[in-house]
Amino acid sequence: GEDVEQSLFLSVREGDSSVINCTYTDSSSTYLYWYKQEPGAGLQLLTYIFSNMDMKQDQRLTVLLNKKDKHLSLRIADTQTGDSAIYFCAEGDGTGFQKLVFGTGTRLLVSP
Amino acid sequence: DAGVTQSPTHLIKTRGQQVTLRCSPKSGHDTVSWYQQALGQGPQFIFQYYEEEERQRGNFPDRFSGLQVPNYSSELNVNALLLGDSALYLCASSRNGQGQPQHFGDGTRLSIL
Numbered sequence: 001g002e003d004v005e006q007s008l009f010l011s012v013r014e015g016d017s018s019v020i021n022c023t024y025t026d027s028s029s030t031y032l033y034w035y036k037q038e039p040g041a042g043l044q045l046l047t048y049i050f051s052n053m054d055m056k057q058d059q060r061l062t063v064l065l066n067k068k069d070k071h072l073s074l075r076i077a078d079t080q081t082g083d084s085a086i087y088f089c090a091e092g093d094g095t096g097f098q099k100l101v102f103g104t105g106t107r108l109l110v111s112p
Numbered sequence: 113d114a115g116v117t118q119s120p121t122h123l124i125k126t127r128g129q130q131v132t133l134r135c136s137p138k139s140g141h142d143t144v145s146w147y148q149q150a151l152g153q154g155p156q157f158i159f160q161y162y163e164e165e166e167r168q169r170g171n172f173p174d175r176f177s178g179l180q181v182p183n184y185s186s187e188l189n190v191n192a193l194l195l196g197d198s199a200l201y202l203c204a205s206s207r208n209g210q211g212q213p214q215h216f217g218d219g220t221r222l223s224i225l
Contacts, residue, residue, distance in 0.1 A: 004154075031211040042116075042202055043155070043216040050211065088154055098143070098206060099168055100214060102154030 004103035006089055011109045018076040020106045022089030025070065031092040032065065033100065034074045038085045046074070046087075076108075084110045114139065116217035118203050124223045125193050133188040133220045137205030144186040145214060146178060149200040161186050162208055190222075198224045 003025045012018045024032070030051045035043040049056045049063045049072075056063045062075040076083055086105040093099045117136045125131050137144050143162045147155035157170035161180035180186045184205075190197055200221050204214035 031213075033213065035216070040218075042118075042218040043204075045213050045215055048211075048213055090154075092211060098145070098210070098212060098214060099157050099160065099170070100145075100147075100155075100204075101157070104152075104154050 004089055004091055004101055006087075006103035006106045008104070009107050009109070011111065012079050014079060014081055014110055014112050016079055018079045018083070018108055018110075020074045020076075020087050020089075020108065022072040022074075022103055023070055024072065024089070024091045024101075026091055026093065026101070027070070028093070032063075032072050033090040033092070034061075034063065035088045035090060035102075036085045037088065037105070043088065079108075079110050081110045081112060084108055116203055116205050116215055118201075118217035118220050120220060121218070122221045122223075124225060126225050127193055127195060129193050130189065130191045131193060131222060133190075133201050133203075133222070135186045135188070135203030135205075135217060137184050137186070137203075138215050141205035141207055141215070142184050143206045143208050143212075144180060144184065145204045145206070146186070146188045147202040147204065148172075149202055149219070151199070155202055158188070193224050195224050198222060 033048040034046040060077045089103045090100040145160040146158040149155040159169040164180045175191045200219045202219045204216045206212040206214045
């Protein structure tokens with residue numbers, strides 16, 4: 001079955017790096033996604049990675065994928081107070097229909 | 113270039129009523145998915161529409177139904193509302209094809225009294 005797990009909370013100081021972790025169970029997942037949700041808003045797509053990749057970098061964001069351990073992480077460099085939000089990891093179900101299975105989200109709090 | 117737009121923003125209903133939520137996909141997208149996000153939880157997949165047909169469905173009862181029209185816009189209908197249906201309903205659109213990323217609207221906040 002599909003299941004995605006994330007730690008609930010992360011607190012960092014402005015300027016530090018943040019690392020948000022995620023584990024998933026569906027070995028057939030081919031795409032993994034990171035979304036950001038600010039209060040009262042929908043989900044903003046941050047980045048995604050194909051399962052045949054180990055790493056993807058996009059400006060301040062770095063995604064690492066360990067397919068053997070089914071572990072995904074999102075590193076945010078030089079974290080800013082505007083990065084405070086809930087971050088969701090999601091896996092594509094591998095069928096091609098793009099159904100996404102989400103974790104419960106990690107709340108990131110960045111203090112000045 | 114408009115992103116995914118949803119209406120209304122907020123809605124208050126009572127138990128037993130029916131509700132219709134609407135979604136216009138991002139320009140160039142032909143696939144629409146609907147998700148339910150309860151407070152403090154991640155979104156849960158309801159169903160997906162492509163070529164005006166429901167092609168995949170999550171674990172939701174038949175009270176939840178939808179449609180897609182030729183311009184790719186979509187509706188989510190919920191009948192016989194329950195208190196537990198209170199949630200943020202999110203619409204996501206994408207191009208058809210494996211791995212195509214889904215882009216979300218800001219959602220409709222549905223409150224059931």
